[in-house]
Amino acid sequence: MTIQETLATLESMGTAQNRKVYARHGAGEPLFGVSFANLGALKKKIKVNHTLARDLWATGNFDARVLATMIADPAQASAAQLESWVEAINGYPLADAVSRFTAATPLACKTMERWMKSKKEYVAQTGWQVFAQLSRQDGALTDEYALERLTHIETHIHKAQNRVRHAMNSAVIAVGLRGAELQKLALAAAARIGKVTVDHGQTGCETPDAAAYIRKAAARAK
Numbered sequence: 001m002t003i004q005e006t007l008a009t010l011e012s013m014g015t016a017q018n019r020k021v022y023a024r025h026g027a028g029e030p031l032f033g034v035s036f037a038n039l040g041a042l043k044k045k046i047k048v049n050h051t052l053a054r055d056l057w058a059t060g061n062f063d064a065r066v067l068a069t070m071i072a073d074p075a076q077a078s079a080a081q082l083e084s085w086v087e088a089i090n091g092y093p094l095a096d097a098v099s100r101f102t103a104a105t106p107l108a109c110k111t112m113e114r115w116m117k118s119k120k121e122y123v124a125q126t127g128w129q130v131f132a133q134l135s136r137q138d139g140a141l142t143d144e145y146a147l148e149r150l151t152h153i154e155t156h157i158h159k160a161q162n163r164v165r166h167a168m169n170s171a172v173i174a175v176g177l178r179g180a181e182l183q184k185l186a187l188a189a190a191a192r193i194g195k196v197t198v199d200h201g202q203t204g205c206e207t208p209d210a211a212a213y214i215r216k217a218a219a220r221a222k
Contacts, residue, residue: 001045001046001049001052002052003052003055003056003059006042006046006052006056006064006067007056007059007061007064009042010032010034010042010061010063010064010067011032013032013034013035013038013042014031014032014033014034014063015033015035016033017033018033018034018035019031019032019033020033021033022062022093024201024202024203025091025092025093025201025203025205026091026092026093026201027062027091027093027094028062028090028091028094029062030060030061030062031061031062031063032061032062032063033063034063034067039063039066039067039070040070042067043067043070043071046071047071048071048072048073049071049073050071050072050073050076052068052071053067053068053069053071053072053073054068054072054081056068056071057085057088060088062091062093062094065088065094065097066093066094066097069085069097069098069100069101070097070101072101074101074104074105074106075105075106077101077102077105077106077107078107079107079110079111082098082102082105082107082111085098085101086098086102086115086122086123086126087120087123089122089123089126090122091122092122092125092163092166094122095122095125095126095129095163096129098126099125099126099127099129099130099133100133102126102130103129103130103133103134103137108130108134108140109134109140109141111127111130112127112130112131112134113127114127115127115130116128116131121161121162121163121164122163124160124161124164124167125161125163125164125166125167126167127167128164128167128168128170128171129167129170129171131149131171131174132167132170132171132173132174133174135171135174135175135177135178136174136177136178143178143179143181143182146175146178146182147175147182147185149171149175150171150172150175150182150185150186150189151189153168153171153172153189153193154189154192154193156168157169157193157196158193158196162198162199163198165196165197165198165207166196166198166207168196169196169198169207169208169210172186172189172190172193172210172214173186173208173210173213173214173217176190176210176214176218177214177217177218177221183214183218186210186214187211187214187215190209190210190211190214191211193210195209196210
């Protein structure tokens with residue numbers, strides 16, 4: 001598909017209801033309001049197309065940018081591209097999408113380290129979400145490194161920016177699902193951290209209780 005064909009398809013799939021919902025969740029204009037089911041179907045049709053992904057991102061359209069993260073080739077990602085993408089994030093749904101793509105690239109660890117230290121809310125959020133995703137991948141991070149980040153979270157989470165707190169909470173959960181030993185440490189850390197308050201705006205979203213989530217997920221895994 002060409003960039004023109006892809007944009008036309010996205011526009012035809014958009015709905016006013018989805019635009020309202022996405023806007024409440026922080027998606028910026030312009031956007032068509034394409035359901036994630038339809039984005040997934042488009043991804044299957046297009047498969048991997050890094051050139052098209054870069055063209056879609058350049059449009060500035062929310063739906064096009066989410067699709068871009070789904071069809072871009074992680075092996076072709078450059079540091080400059082990742083920096084350009086993360087700096088353009090204007091809402092947490094796009095941060096979610098960029099973090100998933102970044103975690104699949106060979107540059108994930110170095111990039112994550114830099115982003116987690118950023119004073120920009122969405123950049124730091126994306127960095128911690130990359131960490132959370134890598135924490136669940138076998139061999140991506142050492143247990144020692146995961147424990148270091150867990151200690152950092154415990155010290156800094158309540159002072160962090162709004163969406164960074166949410167991402168850090170997700171990271172505690174991810175560390176707690178790495179294995180029995182880290183599960184104990186993550187549960188203890190979650191108890192000391194206590195309730196994590198995040199402003200989710202005009203949505204029904206909630207930040208999960210990390211300890212409860214870890215226990216439930218671990219029980220499911222067994």
